[in-house]
Amino acid sequence: MPDVGRRHGEPHRDKSSVESPCQLSAAPRPSHVSLGVERVVFAPIGYRAASHRSSVYNQHLYRSTPHAHQRVSTVNASRLTMPFMFLTSRQIHWVSAFLATIISAALSSTPGLAADELRPNILWIMSEDNSKHYLRHFDRHGAVAPNIEALAQHGVTFDRAFSCAPVCSVARTTLITSCYAPRIGTQFHRRSKMATMSNGVKMFPAYLRAAGYYTTNNSKEDYNAQKSGDVWNESSRNASWKNRPSDATPFFHVLTSTLSHESSLHFNATAMEQPTVTEPASVQLQPYFPDTKIFRYTRARYHDRIMAIDQVVGKVVAELQKAGELENTFIFYFGDHGGVLPRSKGYAYESGLHVPLVVRVPDKHKDMVDRKLASRTKGFVEFVDFGPTVLSLAGVDPPDGIDGDAFLGKDIDVAEVDARNEAFGYADRFDEKYDLVRTLRQGNFKYIRNFEPFLPDGLQNNYRYKMLAFEQWRQLHEAGELNEIQSQFFQKKPVEALYDLDFDPHEVHNLAGDPQYAEQRNAMRQRLTDRLKSMPDLSFIPEAVLFSEAMPNPVAFGQSNKSAIAGLIDTVNLALLPFAEAESKLKDALESDDPWTRYWAVVACSSFGKQASSLLPLVEKRLVDLEPLVVMRAVEFVAITSEEDPRPSLYRSFQRATNEPEALRMLNTAVLLNDFCDGRLPIDVEQIDFLFKPKPRSELIRRIDYLAR
Numbered sequence: 287m288p289d290v291g292r293r294h295g296e297p298h299r300d301k302s303s304v305e306s307p308c309q310l311s312a313a314p315r316p317s318h319v320s321l322g323v324e325r326v327v328f329a330p331i332g333y334r335a336a337s338h339r340s341s342v343y344n345q346h347l348y349r350s351t352p353h354a355h356q357r358v359s360t361v362n363a364s365r366l367t368m369p370f371m372f373l374t375s376r377q378i379h380w381v382s383a384f385l386a387t388i389i390s391a392a393l394s395s396t397p398g399l400a401a402d403e404l405r406p407n408i409l410w411i412m413s414e415d416n417s418k419h420y421l422r423h424f425d426r427h428g429a430v431a432p433n434i435e436a437l438a439q440h441g442v443t444f445d446r447a448f449s450c451a452p453v454c455s456v457a458r459t460t461l462i463t464s465c466y467a468p469r470i471g472t473q474f475h476r477r478s479k480m481a482t483m484s485n486g487v488k489m490f491p492a493y494l495r496a497a498g499y500y501t502t503n504n505s506k507e508d509y510n511a512q513k514s515g516d517v518w519n520e521s522s523r524n525a526s527w528k529n530r531p532s533d534a535t536p537f538f539h540v541l542t543s544t545l546s547h548e549s550s551l552h553f554n555a556t557a558m559e560q561p562t563v564t565e566p567a568s569v570q571l572q573p574y575f576p577d578t579k580i581f582r583y584t585r586a587r588y589h590d591r592i593m594a595i596d597q598v599v600g601k602v603v604a605e606l607q608k609a610g611e612l613e614n615t616f617i618f619y620f621g622d623h624g625g626v627l628p629r630s631k632g633y634a635y636e637s638g639l640h641v642p643l644v645v646r647v648p649d650k651h652k653d654m655v656d657r658k659l660a661s662r663t664k665g666f667v668e669f670v671d672f673g674p675t676v677l678s679l680a681g682v683d684p685p686d687g688i689d690g691d692a693f694l695g696k697d698i699d700v701a702e703v704d705a706r707n708e709a710f711g712y713a714d715r716f717d718e719k720y721d722l723v724r725t726l727r728q729g730n731f732k733y734i735r736n737f738e739p740f741l742p743d744g745l746q747n748n749y750r751y752k753m754l755a756f757e758q759w760r761q762l763h764e765a766g767e768l769n770e771i772q773s774q775f776f777q778k779k780p781v782e783a784l785y786d787l788d789f790d791p792h793e794v795h796n797l798a799g800d801p802q803y804a805e806q807r808n809a810m811r812q813r814l815t816d817r818l819k820s821m822p823d824l825s826f827i828p829e830a831v832l833f834s835e836a837m838p839n840p841v842a843f844g845q846s847n848k849s850a851i852a853g854l855i856d857t858v859n860l861a862l863l864p865f866a867e868a869e870s871k872l873k874d875a876l877e878s879d880d881p882w883t884r885y886w887a888v889v890a891c892s893s894f895g896k897q898a899s900s901l902l903p904l905v906e907k908r909l910v911d912l913e914p915l916v917v918m919r920a921v922e923f924v925a926i927t928s929e930e931d932p933r934p935s936l937y938r939s940f941q942r943a944t945n946e947p948e949a950l951r952m953l954n955t956a957v958l959l960n961d962f963c964d965g966r967l968p969i970d971v972e973q974i975d976f977l978f979k980p981k982p983r984s985e986l987i988r989r990i991d992y993l994a995r
């Protein structure tokens with residue numbers, strides 16, 4: 287029996303866990319809650335060295351590619367650990383870093399060795415919110431960007447680069463930690479609480495810095511995990527590689543340009559009188575967009591922003607050249623995630639995940655890259671791989687406990703990189719909007735599992751809808767003026783989708799129900815499920831519970847609850863069976879002692895929709911569930927499948943929410959009822975009452991403001 291969700295006093299608790307000094311448990315639910323029941327509490331989690339090791343050694347089970355760390359270190363920290371076997375791993379790490387610094391300093395100060403001269407600089411130029419689709423270098427309908435194209439002429443283009451998450455903080459945390467966010471508790475944008483970096487893993491620039499690199503970030507961080515003090519020499523708007531202590535010090539510098547950020551498309555109707563350089567009539571609109579003046583102008587304006595990014599790239603190259611560093615510096619240009627017309631940022635489609643990536647290879651280090659200049663590869667690379675790649679180029683070993691593998695560097699096997707064929711994607715929360723989606727791309731097939739398919743893509747997300755195009759899209763939907771493909775955005779989603787990107791690059795023709803593709807679908811479904819279970823993916827525990835219990839050590843929390851999470855995934859995956867086969871299993875799950883089994887059982891029922899109407903009496907029992915988040919799920923099912931009014935149950939639940947993410951999750955359901963139930967179930971904000979005072983300008987207030995207008 288899994289530990290997750292077991293209530294106080296129940297038998298079979300793992301004794302070793304109880305004895306652990308590292309107990310994590312939820313604060314008791316306040317006694318004045320109407321049902322008088324304490325929050326269901328996880329069994330305490332024991333975090334021991336043994337489980338640490340097994341998690342580290344097993345973590346590559348869920349990678350598609352052969353484990354390919356290439357050890358090319360000049361400063362091999364792990365080899366330094368042998369005389370220190372009596373130390374803890376944290377102490378070993380500290381000693382290794384200390385020795386590495388000494389060795390590095392000795393090398394750089396010894397005349398004749400000139401070690402640093404042999405080490406390349408690495409510079410990242412990251413543009414905000416742009417998928418590969420807006421650059422001609424990747425897509426014939428994209429903008430012309432001569433400076434980015436010039437980088438590619440002197441380097442390598444990665445035609446299959448993926449950010450893993452379609453939103454800023456989650457993508458950036460994936461990048462800086464080299465770990466998949468749902469494994470380490472950093473998958474929520476915005477975070478309600480910072481996750482702690484687990485198992486001694488640091489954000490990767492710390493390893494460069496320990497090896498003598500000067501590390502700078504200008505300037506956006508937006509990490510969802512706590513940063514240790516040794517990551518950056520400087521991270522600010524003034525941070526520059528030019529400030530390094532000596533010309534001989536190699537540097538790693540990150541520059542984020544916000545010129546293409548979503549906010550650059552938050553213009554008003556008056557601003558549209560300002561002409562764009564790109565001719566609106568010339569742009570190619572995605573087939574899911576209505577062809578309107580606003581959409582054309584928005585896309586044209588976005589092409590202009592991409593051209594501005596290109597200018598930034600040109601300026602950086604010129605500066606390096608002037609300083610005599612160009613031919614000693616690897617330059618990466620890439621987008622931080624997709625964007626940024628509607629249905630891109632915030633959505634786990636290719637438009638949200640597939641980013642442009644080119645790497646300029648400097649003349650002095652051509653021998654480190656076994657590829658022709660101006661070549662392209664279709665080998666899949668993900669944000670988890672970028673950190674190990676920089677470490678590999680710098681000759682620093684990657685740490686254990688990360689998820690990525692280097693794709694460039696001296697001993698990298700080009701054929702292995704070219705054969706990489708799989709990308710994993712995740713979407714969880716976008717400010718105040720929740721929608722759990724996982725994706726797997728293999729070759730040109732894309733599989734999407736919508737775990738909450740009854741939440742339409744078009745569900746209100748205040749920041750998204752600041753864009754005129756978003757608002758107009760919704761208005762046209764409400765006016766009934768969209769065709770079938772354009773309307774998909776406002777309809778319930780399929781439980782699973784399969785797209786053949788060769789023929790359907792915009793992911794609008796779902797093949798998941800086509801018998802011809804059943805084998806492909808089943809294989810990808812199984813592969814994704816295996817990956818989620820083996821991580822394990824923490825998102826099958828509600829954020830409100832992770833908030834209370836997991837954040838001091840999310841990885842250990844996941845390992846302790848691995849089998850329980852697998853059980854929850856099996857429960858929600860009942861939605862993938864024919865209903866007749868799922869029905870009796872759903873009945874059992876709805877009556878489970880474990881609240882999160884009941885939670886996902888109701889979600890599976892809602893995924894079936896009216897097909898599961900026979901289960902209405904059983905689900906209605908959950909309207910008085912001990913766990914308010916299960917009540918919330920039952921409210922959705924009743925709203926979706928019956929004519930009854932479940933709002934009183936939802937209003938009561940608000941008064942039982944004990945933290946912001948729990949209340950916010952409930953407000954997501956409130957918006958679903960308000961906006962997508964044919965006007966039958968408008969929400970009265972006067973009836974929404976919390977036990978705690980929401981923070982001003984918080985996501986809770988955003989939702990309330992939206993519902994009140």
Ligand SMILES: [Ca+2]
Pocket residue numbers: 414415453454622623
């Ligand atoms: Ca961004």
